[in-house]
Amino acid sequence: MEDLVYKTKREKYNAVIDEIEHLYKIGRPVLVGTTSVEVSELLSRMLKLRGLKHQVLNAKLHAKEAEIVAEAGKKGTITIATNMAGRGTDIKITEEVRQAGGLAIIGTERHESRRVDRQLRGRSGRQGDPGTSQFFVSLEDDLMRLFGSDRIANLMDKLGLKEGEVIQHPMITKSIERAQRKVEENNFGIRKRLLEYDDVMNSQREVVYRRRRHALFGERLEVDIANMMYDAVQSVVETHYGVSEFSDFTMDLIRTLSMDAPVTEEEFRQKTIEELTDKIYRALVAQYKRKSEFIASQAYPVIKDVYEKQSHIYENIVVPITDGQRVYQIITNLKKAYETKGMELVRSYEKTIILYTIDEAWKEHLREMDDLKTSVQNAAYEQKDPLLIYKFEAYELFKNMLDKVNREVVSILVKGHIPIRDSSQIQRAQAPRRLDLSNLKESKSEFGSSLSQAGAQQQPQRSQPVKVEKKVGRNDPCPCGSGKKYKNCHGKTVPVN
Missing domain, CATH: 3.40.50.300 (P-loop containing nucleotide triphosphate hydrolases)
Structure with missing residues (x-):
């Protein structure tokens, strides 16, 4: 009809x-x-x-x-x-x-x-x-x-x-259907555009999740750390090469990589970026190797003591490692740490730092991408394609995020040290406690009744007012009605103040 x-x-x-x-x-x-x-x-x-x-x-x-x-x-x-x-x-x-x-x-x-x-x-x-x-x-x-x-x-x-x-009239019905068709085409275009924006995020998400998966399961962990070190060194060199003084370059190396410059001021001005990066990278790898061996040797006596005395109690242990600014609670397997003479602790330390840094940077990056998606829509007023602007800006944001992750991971790893040397301070790794919700009430009435019952049970008794009776003087008639003075009757036994 x-x-x-x-x-x-x-x-x-x-x-x-x-x-x-x-x-x-x-x-x-x-x-x-x-x-x-x-x-x-x-x-x-x-x-x-x-x-x-x-x-x-x-x-x-x-x-x-x-x-x-x-x-x-x-x-x-x-x-x-x-x-x-x-x-x-x-x-x-x-x-x-x-x-x-x-x-x-x-x-x-x-x-x-x-x-x-x-x-x-x-x-x-x-x-x-x-x-x-x-x-x-x-x-x-x-x-x-x-x-x-x-x-x-x-x-x-x-x-x-x-x-x-x-x-x-059929003409009106057809005009309504044409209007519906226009709305459907518009909605289809919106969904298609949204998927194109999501494709940018998906490509970035695959890179981040692949890195995270490597750290989580230990796949290519050493290769990823080596790549991070090389990228971090290259970033520092490119930041200062031909722009900054050698003293600024040296200070950035100390602040970021915790190492002195393995090149002289003359080499810094004459060598290319690739040559400087290679030389500093080799020095950083050698330094980190010594740092890892030192952490393992420092922790092994404590791990050995705990394993020999309490291995029947502990399966995983928590060892604090700090970079001077924050203490990270590193969970590692006690038996593997003992068998590898502490190197398993270093491996767990690397996993924890990479996962923590990637997660924090990725959450911040997602917030920035949401803001970017909103702001690029104004590019349409300039007769520009917002999607194209979004792709360019998203690439720059993602590149900066990866550079930040590389720097932070390498900086934390090379600065790490164990602040304790006493086996009594080693804690047992426990699963996070779950909140027991079985005692919670489901409705407002139940909640109110339970509060009233609890209040009735736990309500303290009201303190009674202290009654002060009129004090009888020594020369006043005795309250017993004998007609004698109080001091000669019942007041004989009352001591005189």
Whole structure:
């Protein structure tokens, strides 16, 4: 059936209620489809004013939703539902309803997607059953306001249509479908554009996750650290080469790599970047090798003592290692650390530092990428492609992040040392404690009752006020009524202050 077009929403909703009442009187069940919860509640209030019993499905009754939709095919049943409600539930009609004309579908507004409208229409007329579907549209609907409502409104004014009168024509129905097609094409373009942005993130994510996986499982760990060292050295050299003084270059080496410059000032000015990088890299590798052996030899006596005395208790141990600014709790296997004479501790130290540094840098990078995606949209005002700008800027951000990770990892590794030498300070590695939620209350009433009970049990007793009686003087009559003075009667035993 062709769509019924009204000028205002008020006229449309009144027509919907009239149609529902008419179908209800002839014994046909009605399923009303709405695009929002607000519209379904509005129609519900209007039906209550007419005294028509009905059911409302607006995603607030999850448990009864399928049951209500399954019963929507019985005689005289009125069901108001959003387009998302009751999906996947078959509406079966009785023989009496089949004779009356089957299930009637009423759409209160055209959805942006034709697929949703078709799905609503397909609720009736299933498996050869009779049924009808009718959409009511107004020129104030969102879809009509965006596409062509002015032209149709002028046409209705020229035809002299009065308030409440409806216009029904195949041309209008086709224009609505064209508007839906435009919206679908626009939404498709948005999703396609979003995937193109996500492709940039996915390529970066693969690089980061591959590095993280190598550190986590120990794959190519030595190769990755060697590459990080070379990249860190190259970054320092490129930063200062031909730009800074030799003293600044030397200070940066000490600050970043914790090493003196293995080249002279003359070599720094005469050699190429590649030659300087190679020489400093070889010196850094040799220094880190000595540092690793020193950490292992420093930790081995403590590990040996713990293994010989408490190996039956400990499987993994926690050894603190610091770079002078932060203490890292390194978890390592006690048996492997003992068998490798402490080198397993160094390997665990390398894994921990790489994982920690990559995770922190990646989280910060994700925040920066979100900000970048928002800011590059302004490039469209300059007649530039925001996606292209996004790719260039994302590459620079990612390159800077990798450079920062390389520097930080190498800096922490070459500065590491063990601050303890006593086996009593070695701790047992334990799994993180889980919060016990079994005693938590599920509802507000239970929570309130438990608080009142606990308050009744734990409420301290109120302290009673101290009663101060009137003090009897020594020469006053005795309170016992004997007529004697207090000092000669009951006051004899009271000591005189």
